[in-house]
Amino acid sequence: MSASTGPSRPDPPERGATSGSPESDPLRGSPEAGQGNGPAPSGEPLLSVRGLKVHFPVRRGVLLQRVAGHVRAVDGVDLDVARGMTYGLVGESGCGKSTLGKAVLRLVEPTAGTVLFNGADLGGQSPERMRRLRRHMQMVFQDPLASLDPRQSVESVLTEPLRAHGFTGDRSRRVRELLDLVGLPSGAAGRYPHEFSGGQRQRIGIARAIALNPELIIADEPVSALDVSIQAQIVNLLEDLQEQLGLTYVVVAHDLAVVRHVSDVIGVMYLGALVEEAPSDALYAQPLHPYTIALMSAIPIPDPEVEERRRRILLVGDLPSPVDVPPGCRFHTRCPFRRPTRCADEVPALRETRPGRKVACHWAEEIAAGAVRAAAGAHDPAATEVGTPSS
Amino acid sequence: MSLAQVETVAPEEAGGSLGRDAWRRLRRNPVAIAGAVLVVLFVAAALLAPWLAPYPPDKPVGQVTPTSIPGPSAEHWFGLDDLGRDEFTRVLWGARWSLVIGVVSLLLGMAGGLLLGLLAGAFGGWVDGVVMRLVDMMLSVPGLLFAIGVAAMLGSGLDAVMIAIAVVNMPVFARLLRGQMLAQRRSDYVLAATAVGVRRRRIVLGHILPNSLTPVIVQGTLTLATAIVDAAGLAFLGLSSNDPSIPEWGRMLADTQRYLSSAPLLAVFPGLAIIVAALGFTLLGESLREALDPKYRR
Numbered sequence: 001m002s003a004s005t006g007p008s009r010p011d012p013p014e015r016g017a018t019s020g021s022p023e024s025d026p027l028r029g030s031p032e033a034g035q036g037n038g039p040a041p042s043g044e045p046l047l048s049v050r051g052l053k054v055h056f057p058v059r060r061g062v063l064l065q066r067v068a069g070h071v072r073a074v075d076g077v078d079l080d081v082a083r084g085m086t087y088g089l090v091g092e093s094g095c096g097k098s099t100l101g102k103a104v105l106r107l108v109e110p111t112a113g114t115v116l117f118n119g120a121d122l123g124g125q126s127p128e129r130m131r132r133l134r135r136h137m138q139m140v141f142q143d144p145l146a147s148l149d150p151r152q153s154v155e156s157v158l159t160e161p162l163r164a165h166g167f168t169g170d171r172s173r174r175v176r177e178l179l180d181l182v183g184l185p186s187g188a189a190g191r192y193p194h195e196f197s198g199g200q201r202q203r204i205g206i207a208r209a210i211a212l213n214p215e216l217i218i219a220d221e222p223v224s225a226l227d228v229s230i231q232a233q234i235v236n237l238l239e240d241l242q243e244q245l246g247l248t249y250v251v252v253a254h255d256l257a258v259v260r261h262v263s264d265v266i267g268v269m270y271l272g273a274l275v276e277e278a279p280s281d282a283l284y285a286q287p288l289h290p291y292t293i294a295l296m297s298a299i300p301i302p303d304p305e306v307e308e309r310r311r312r313i314l315l316v317g318d319l320p321s322p323v324d325v326p327p328g329c330r331f332h333t334r335c336p337f338r339r340p341t342r343c344a345d346e347v348p349a350l351r352e353t354r355p356g357r358k359v360a361c362h363w364a365e366e367i368a369a370g371a372v373r374a375a376a377g378a379h380d381p382a383a384t385e386v387g388t389p390s391s
Numbered sequence: 392m393s394l395a396q397v398e399t400v401a402p403e404e405a406g407g408s409l410g411r412d413a414w415r416r417l418r419r420n421p422v423a424i425a426g427a428v429l430v431v432l433f434v435a436a437a438l439l440a441p442w443l444a445p446y447p448p449d450k451p452v453g454q455v456t457p458t459s460i461p462g463p464s465a466e467h468w469f470g471l472d473d474l475g476r477d478e479f480t481r482v483l484w485g486a487r488w489s490l491v492i493g494v495v496s497l498l499l500g501m502a503g504g505l506l507l508g509l510l511a512g513a514f515g516g517w518v519d520g521v522v523m524r525l526v527d528m529m530l531s532v533p534g535l536l537f538a539i540g541v542a543a544m545l546g547s548g549l550d551a552v553m554i555a556i557a558v559v560n561m562p563v564f565a566r567l568l569r570g571q572m573l574a575q576r577r578s579d580y581v582l583a584a585t586a587v588g589v590r591r592r593r594i595v596l597g598h599i600l601p602n603s604l605t606p607v608i609v610q611g612t613l614t615l616a617t618a619i620v621d622a623a624g625l626a627f628l629g630l631s632s633n634d635p636s637i638p639e640w641g642r643m644l645a646d647t648q649r650y651l652s653s654a655p656l657l658a659v660f661p662g663l664a665i666i667v668a669a670l671g672f673t674l675l676g677e678s679l680r681e682a683l684d685p686k687y688r689r
């Protein structure tokens with residue numbers, strides 16, 4: 001999916017608040033714009049995350065609950081998402097993808113770091129300001145049923161955002177419009193979530209997310225709870241909506257196969273941190289981080305000649321707990337390319353090894369050049385495989 | 392837009408809200424029917440006692456001596472009690488008292504508990520900490536013992552009994568509502584509502600609270616059963632009203648203790664009545680729980 005120009009938006013909920021076009025940027029110059037970050041220059045990313053951390057305290061004890069440690073769910077993430085683009089965020093389950101998404105919307109409070117949206121800092125905003133700012137960034141959830149109040153009719157689900165932001169127009173017209181946009185019949189309005197199939201529920205969740213004409217949508221594993229046969233339909237719907245409404249996406253997945261075709265840029269996460277970030281095509285052509293290499297080796301390659309030469313790299317050991325993130329390189333306990341001392345001692349920064357490609361590995365260049373070989377243990381049949389192979 | 396294929400909406404046979412769904416399952420459950428029949432019997436007896444009862448509940452209607460208390464007969468279905476009053480009449484009127492005591496103490500306890508639970512669940516933080524420590528303390532004392540203590544402290548009487556039972560039930564409801572609300576608060580639909588800008592007050596009152604009430608309704612039904620048993624227990628121990636003319640099942644049990652050998656049925660009838668009432672609410676509550684459980688939902 002790539003940027004679309006001149007989106008033809010349906011009636012925005014608030015008069016004249018069309019977002020997306022530079023002159024009516026919802027944050028810029030508005031009273032919501034936050035503590036003067038200055039007007040955003042036009043090449044600036046829509047979303048810019050710096051050093052974002054979310055640590056959850058682990059409490060022990062019955063009466064006096066001591067903090068016994070922290071779950072480092074998100075542990076220092078930097079990323080930029082350009083307007084109109086799709087950023088694919090991939091990583092094993094539990095690596096902090098959902099928490100990262102929620103922290104961007106401040107649905108969970110970050111422990112550290114900044115989130116700039118349209119150049120405005122979302123940190124330190126009052127709850128009421130944040131409430132109003134969130135209308136420009138929405139979320140689609142992994143479990144569509146859990147994301148819908150079982151007692152709420154579809155009509156109520158879709159009018160709630162309109163009411164909350166003082167939409168004075170014809171609400172039921174807007175509901176029909178939204179249902180039409182996501183491919184549901186207008187008769188769905190009076191029904192309740194449990195009456196729909198999984199795919200339909202996700203369409204309802206998507207309709208709610210676009211109800212306020214947001215600019216950014218964070219889709220947290222939008223299809224992983226759905227039947228494989230339905231997944232493509234929902235992915236297509238998201239692509240169509242992006243084109244029609246000029247949306248910017250962060251699409252989260254635990255599986256490289258899902259985000260491959262929709263993403264412009266892909267970030268690979270491991271234990272709360274980005275280990276590699278690259279344009280989608282480049283990442284698939286040549287993964288640079290050992291973790292990405294291992295993930296990728298689990299995907300069969302359609303080209304039989306390449307498939308012939310494909311070596312499955314299996315990872316040894318279990319995923320470490322996010323409470324005890326390994327020192328040095330966080331991947332070193334499982335890395336087949338690990339080399340003595342430096343990997344375990346020094347944290348590799350996420351650095352640009354070649355234009356547009358960022359890798360957090362000390363030996364990225366050497367591995368890419370074939371100068372460092374995977375350890376024999378990596379091919380141990382007992383070793384665990386990461387990621388879910390695409391089917 | 393070009394959606395290749397759109398799944399069609401396939402409504403469930405009856406469709407509609409969760410409530411209707413649960414109602415359908417409830418109607419098909421024989422346990423629920425049995426519970427409902429017992430509850431209807433009990434409530435009908437309570438409401439219609441003045442019209443159904445063949446005799447006045449507080450006046451002797453036949454001759455008795457401590458050694459000869461007439462048993463069941465055509466005129467007196469359950470026989471006479473130790474003071475010559477019609478036992479059937481008194482069991483019917485007893486239902487009325489049980490219902491009043493049960494419902495009033497339930498409502499009081501539920502109101503207090505829900506208020507505490509709502510405070511804890513809505514605010515969290517130190518409010519939650521204080522409320523929950525209080526609740527833990529109250530729950531650490533066995534229920535009936537706690538009720539006896541409270542009733543004795545308040546001095547005996549019907550008010551004391553109702554307040555004592557209410558106080559005992561308060562922490563149960565507080566903990567239940569608070570737990571439910573905290574669980575709901577973390578749910579995705581609450582996050583989704585927050586994301587679309589629904590205000591906190593509306594989220595708590597419009598989403599979290601209604602979705603937390605289902606187990607409260609179930610617990611309320613079950614608590615009615617224990618409240619009736621507890622009320623009888625307190626009356627049996629002499630902690631209820633001193634007025635002998637009030638036909639209270641627990642008190643009737645206590646008063647006939649001395650005649651257990653000559654007129655054992657005098658203990659059986661109020662005992663059975665207590666069991667019928669408590670069993671009715673328990674069966675109904677358990678089947679409600681099952682009917683409302685989302686696990687059983689399609």
Ligand SMILES: Nc1ncnc2c1ncn2[C@@H]1O[C@H](COP(=O)(O)OP(=O)(O)O)[C@@H](O)[C@H]1O
Pocket residue numbers: 056071072073091092093094095096097098099100322
């Ligand atoms: N509210 C929370 N309190 C404590 N730990 C949490 C909380 N939310 C998530 N976590 C932990 O943070 C880690 C990352 O979770 P999550 O962001 O859901 O991962 P993902 O979406 O990648 O599967 C997990 O170990 C999870 O158990």
Ligand code: SF4
Pocket residue numbers: 289290291329330331332333335336337338339343348360361362363364
């Ligand atoms: S820094 Fe070392 S342990 Fe980490 S990924 Fe690179 S080679 Fe592996």
Ligand SMILES: [Mg+2]
Pocket residue numbers: 094097098099142220221
């Ligand atoms: Mg997740």
